[in-house]
Amino acid sequence: MFIEIEEKWQKAWEIAKVFEAEKNKKEKFFITVPYPYLNGNLHAGHTRTFTIGDAYARYMRMKGYNVLFPLGFHVTGTPIIGLAELIAKKDQRTIGVYTEFHNVPLNDLLQLTNPQKIVEYFAREALNALKKIGYSIDWRRVFTTTDEAYRRFIEWQFWRLKDLGLIEKGSHPVRYCPNDQNPVEDHDLLIGDEASIVEFTVIKFKLEDSDLIFPCATLRPETIFGVTNIWLKPVRYVVANVEGEKWIISKEAFEKLEFMDKKAKFIEEVESSDFFGKKVVIPLVDRKVPILPAEFVDTDNATGVVMSVPAHAPYDYVALKDLGVDIEPIVIIGTDGKGVPTKEVVEEFGIEDQRDPDLEKATKFLYKKEFHTGIMLENTGKFAGMRVLEAKEKVEKELFELGLADIFYEFSEKPVICRCGTKCVVRLVKDQWFLRYSDERWKRKVLELLEKMTIIPDYYKEEFKNKIEWLKDKACARRKGLGTRIPWDKEWLIESLSDSTIYMCYYILSKYINDGTIKPENLTLELLDYLFLNRGNLETTKNSGLSDEVIKKIKEEFEYWYPVDLRSSGKDLVANHLLFYLFHHVALFEERYLPRAIAVNGYVSLEGQKMSKSKGPLLTMKKALETYGADVTRLYILHSAEYDSDADWRSKEIDGLVTTLERFFNIVKENYLRETGEITLLDKWLISKFNRAVKEVRDAMDKLQTRKAVNSAFFEIMDDVRWYLRRGGNNLSLILDDWIKLLAPFIPHICEELWHMKHTTFVSLEKYPEFDSKKLDLKAEKAEKYIAKLLEDIKEVKKFVENPKTVYIYPAEDWKVNALKITIDKGLSEALKELSKMGIDKTEISIFAKKFKNMELIPNEKELIEQNIEFIEKETHLKVSMESEKIPLERKRSAIPGKPAIFIC
RNA sequence: GCGGGGGUUGCCGAGUGGCCAAAGGCGCUGGACUCAAGAUCCAGUCCCGUAGGGGUUCGGGGGUUCAAAUCCCUCCCCCCGCACCA
DSSP: OOHHHHHHHHHHHHHHTTTOOOOOSSOEEEEEOOOOBOSSOOBHHHHHHHHHHHHHHHHHHHTTOEEEOOOOBBOOBSHHHHHHHHHHTTOHHHHHHHHHTSOOOHHHHHHOOSHHHHHHHHHHHHHHHHHHTTOOOOGGGOOBTTSHHHHHHHHHHHHHHHHTTOEEEEEEEEEEETTTTEEOOGGGEEEOTTOOEEEEEEEEEEETTSSEEEEEEESOGGGGGGOOEEEEOSSEEEEEEETTEEEEEOHHHHHHHGGGTOOEEEEEEEEGGGGTTOEEEOTTTOOEEEEEEOTTOOTTSTTSOEEEOTTTOHHHHHHHHHHTOOOOOOOOEEOSOOSOHHHHHHHHHTOOSTTOTHHHHHHHHHHHHHHHHOEEOGGGGGGTTOBHHHHHHHHHHHHHHTTOEEEEEEESSSOOEETTSOBOEEEEEEEEEEEOTTOHHHHHHHHHHHHHSEEESTTHHHHHHHHHHHOOOEEOEESSSBSOEETTEEEEEEOTTTTSSSGGGHHHHHHHHHTTSSOGGGOOHHHHHHHHHOOSOTTGGGGGOOOHHHHHHHHHHHHHHOSOSEEEEEGGGTTTHHHHHHHHHHHHSOGGGSOOEEEEEOOEEETTEEOOTTTSOOOBHHHHHHHHOHHHHHHHHHHHSOTTSOEEEOHHHHHHHHHHHHHHHHHHHHHHTSOOOOOOHHHHHHHHHHHHHHHHHHHHHHTTOHHHHHIIIIIIHHHHHHHHHHTTOOOTHHHHHHHHHHHTTTSHHHHHHHHTTTOSSOGGGSOOOOOOGGGOOHHHHHHHHHHHHHHHHHHHHHTTSSSOOEEEEEOOOHHHHHHHHHHHHHOHHHHHHHHHHTTOOHHHHHHHHHHGGGOOOOTTHHHHHHHTHHHHHHHHOSEEEOOOTTSOHHHHHTOBTTBOEEEEO
């Protein structure tokens, strides 16, 4: 394998500082990939995104650009803290996953009991892996998001966003564990990670002649017009003072209210049966309806008080039937059906009673149908004629305005159980800081930017557009985790997706921070304003304590490198990070600093299985490198799938690549230093084909299609080379300089090694091969194609001959060739006329007329065959003869230009 | 449900009106080489065929066209996102 070669060149690159990018006269290209989050080792997913980025960086460098390709590490947020806790607790599952899949030795792992150690460990591991795979990263700029200087940078950013009015306070619901006193994420859950938070509308029904309120929870407020009664479960309920109102709710609901930012005071417990038969008033409608008992009511769902709409809610319809009460359903929504919708549905689903599990299905079915196609009927007052999906919102809005409604959050699925075993609740987090992504002006600016940007693949532009429009305000503050505190409200930490939006400009600073030129305290708001926003001047930045020269230099470098020319990322970041990246840039920077292009690549699965950091399976970059080495891994991941589709890592396939690469290595090594002799037609063919490949590779790489690029640059040229050698080609080295260069972005170490057999420069800094149409040689290509086809035909015919010895080859007679020329110049009829004038046999003329479309002019066909007799004999194990006497007439007749007659006996 | 993507020969996948039974990779079969294995090289890998040929294919159905994997209509199926999680 190539491990030694790889280490050798990595060292050489480092010593020669070939990837340390500095401002110069050349045109710049700034490419970034998202910095990895270090709650584990880098894996095949990172390998893919980063390798694509690196191949492109190397490609652009060889195309003559001054390329900056930096990387840092992301560690802010909660997962690292969570991980530290789990390791400290010696959580078996975690230990299993990290030793088995992240390849962390058990002894090392058990040391990682606090976030700091985790960050240090995985940063070291990541750096190792990233260097071993040979990325052309400028490592002088590396940083970690908990660095003091980075925090300064983030604080500055948040101040400026706040100045712009883009950060404000609000509240929002989260899944919450009352025991841990913390919001819970998917992986914190034992059961229920599918559950989402649903917003119930609570409609306040007043008890007749009383101030007692029955808060009915519903997802269909528009059906209020069809209410015939309300339901309580025949159990004990709670009467509570809820913000000045007297509510009757289930016990469970009462407990939940506390988390929903409602001041609820317990008054007493009551039997719901005390109210059965009494009447409540439907708000807005002002109709009186009875309170009735129902077993199907789930007291653990929302308020535990339910309004009954028997015409549109199958549960209600069935419950009324079960109860035997004589209440007529009130139909208020019209669809294509005629009668009472619930009646039809219940019959269709064959539902017996309210315990029938199919009731749920029937409910969903009807809900969907009515929501999407339903129209409000005349008995719904001013909402009559409206579509249901519109009426729903309007009714809700009106109820709220009149103070007749409230909101109750509930899980869509239950139960939701935390890993600690506690049942989770929905909690409304108050006074949370939000980024106002819903701001219309902000969105419009982002959309304008998007229009101007290049998005690869292009259909993602549409996807981005939709996501931008759909984006809502985002809570950007957390109680727990690593990160930077909100500078004006130190209780809160800045959420980790919000602190990684414009850090690409920080790479300009980090070089100076790492070499000690800048200390964290130098990064004053005024300095950053000046550097990045063109606000102020050298005078206003005096408080940084930096010299004018340093500031000028940094400023110049920012002006040079920004904006980011390409951000290449996995598709998992489309709906979050990449959006925020655009939003924050647009909000803060002047137009000329805005991102130019985004590329999105697909996932990587392992042997058909989804990878998972927290559960496995997982293939770490380190493991891949140990097993296959850098170049094999790189070539494999670049070739395994085209950028936008998902890749599946299969060890069987990559195993085969090792030998293919060795073959390449050996072929080049054996031929590279050989003197070239006289140029033959075959050599011209090779050069011509190679040139076509160059064009294909460049075209593909310009669109970041690495699979296509590798296919052309490696596999297809390899096939041509094999044919060339098989044909006795002797001047392979004619293309080897260029072939090595062509492959350098993909397999840089091997290419560097081979290159140095002949040169002393770095191939990584050489000029990428150019397509040269003058090197195309159609004549040579035609000739090779002709020979290949002839060989194929002979082999085909040979199959049908018993004990074959000799192949007679008979190229088309001159008259056919001439006739074809005339046909091409003057048309068929002219040619046929000529032929009869010449006295050619009528049968022959008619054969010609039928077949001329399949004919092709090959210069000197006969000569070409004669030159290749030896080759054909070797390949077919037949004697080749050009004598025509032995060939039967009907065989001879089949000879056409470009396809000689063959006779084997 | 909404939005985005997709269904091609054993598998992964290229292919967007004729040059397509359809690139490339992988797998499998046979042969050459070898003491042998591996590697390498060659051939085959939808069906039929004692002459380089013919037939049937590109999720299902229908249509446009001299001509469709490729265009139109319709149906079926699969994947991803829908958030506060990096």
